[in-house]
Amino acid sequence: MAHVLGIDIGGTGIKAAPVDTTTGQLTADRQKLSTPHPATPDAVAEVVTQLVQAFDWTGPAGVTFPGVVAGGVVQTAANVDHSWIGVDAVKAFEAATKLAVTVLNDADAAGVAEMRFGAGRGIGGTVLLLTFGTGIGSALFTDGVLVPNTEFGHIEIRGKDAERRASELAREEHDLSWGSWAGRVDEYLSHVESLLSPGLIIIGGGISRKADKFLPLLTGLRAKIVPAGLQNDAGIVGAAFSVDAATAGHATVHV
Numbered sequence: 001m002a003h004v005l006g007i008d009i010g011g012t013g014i015k016a017a018p019v020d021t022t023t024g025q026l027t028a029d030r031q032k033l034s035t036p037h038p039a040t041p042d043a044v045a046e047v048v049t050q051l052v053q054a055f056d057w058t059g060p061a062g063v064t065f066p067g068v069v070a071g072g073v074v075q076t077a078a079n080v081d082h083s084w085i086g087v088d089a090v091k092a093f094e095a096a097t098k099l100a101v102t103v104l105n106d107a108d109a110a111g112v113a114e115m116r117f118g119a120g121r122g123i124g125g126t127v128l129l130l131t132f133g134t135g136i137g138s139a140l141f142t143d144g145v146l147v148p149n150t151e152f153g154h155i156e157i158r159g160k161d162a163e164r165r166a167s168e169l170a171r172e173e174h175d176l177s178w179g180s181w182a183g184r185v186d187e188y189l190s191h192v193e194s195l196l197s198p199g200l201i202i203i204g205g206g207i208s209r210k211a212d213k214f215l216p217l218l219t220g221l222r223a224k225i226v227p228a229g230l231q232n233d234a235g236i237v238g239a240a241f242s243v244d245a246a247t248a249g250h251a252t253v254h255v
């Protein structure tokens with residue numbers, strides 16, 4: 001049994017809890033602090049450090065980031081401060097927290113948690129997890145192996161970045177009914193399905209709690225579509241679980 005602190009950096013909040021990585025259970029209540037604005041590297045590292053101190057944590061930590069992270073270095077920052085681009089997030093968080101830290105994309109972390117402990121448990125073949133929140137995040141698995149940093153939220157639909165049309169934020173900003181938003185999601189999912197043909201699509205992010213409002217409205221997809229099982233905790237659990245793979249020097253996570 002390994003205990004790892006999972007930390008999930010989102011657009012509105014930064015959440016953390018210690019996780020038993022054998023069972024995927026949180027071993028203490030999670031704590032949440034507001035994401036600083038602007039969400040610069042120093043400001044975010046400061047909040048992450050406060051959470052580490054709140055748990056008196058001295059062991060390893062896994063941290064999610066809402067952008068592409070390759071070799072610990074942030075490559076894109078669509079929904080956080082652009083000064084993150086080029087920053088070695090592992091070094092930044094290790095310097096601030098004095099802990100051994102692993103960093104991975106937020107949707108990849110949620111996907112890892114769902115494949116190991118949630119809706120994708122034991123499912124082989126091609127599985128795609130999509131998170132609908134401020135943006136659209138994606139995590140692609142083939143026989144339980146993660147293909148990191150896929151970024152399918154930025155596919156172009158009707159000349160626009162897909163997440164600008166079909167994220168949860170877009171639904172709120174354009175005050176869309178569930179029916180018209182589901183139409184946009186349907187169009188997006190059909191497009192993604194035509195490219196990847198997953199056997200299973202898992203819908204994660206904040207919207208997964210409201211799955212009954214829009215999943216029945218989706219039509220014409222070949223893949224089975226299910227809501228995420230771990231909902232809000234998926235990022236924390238996946239971040240913690242990925243630490244073992246990173247420590248072992250693996251380039252990706254095999255659930």
Ligand code: BGC
Pocket residue numbers: 065066067068076078079105106107108131134135136137138151153163
């Ligand atoms: C980012 C992804 C992230 C997703 C969800 C997108 O805008 O490009 O890296 O996974 O938002 O936060």
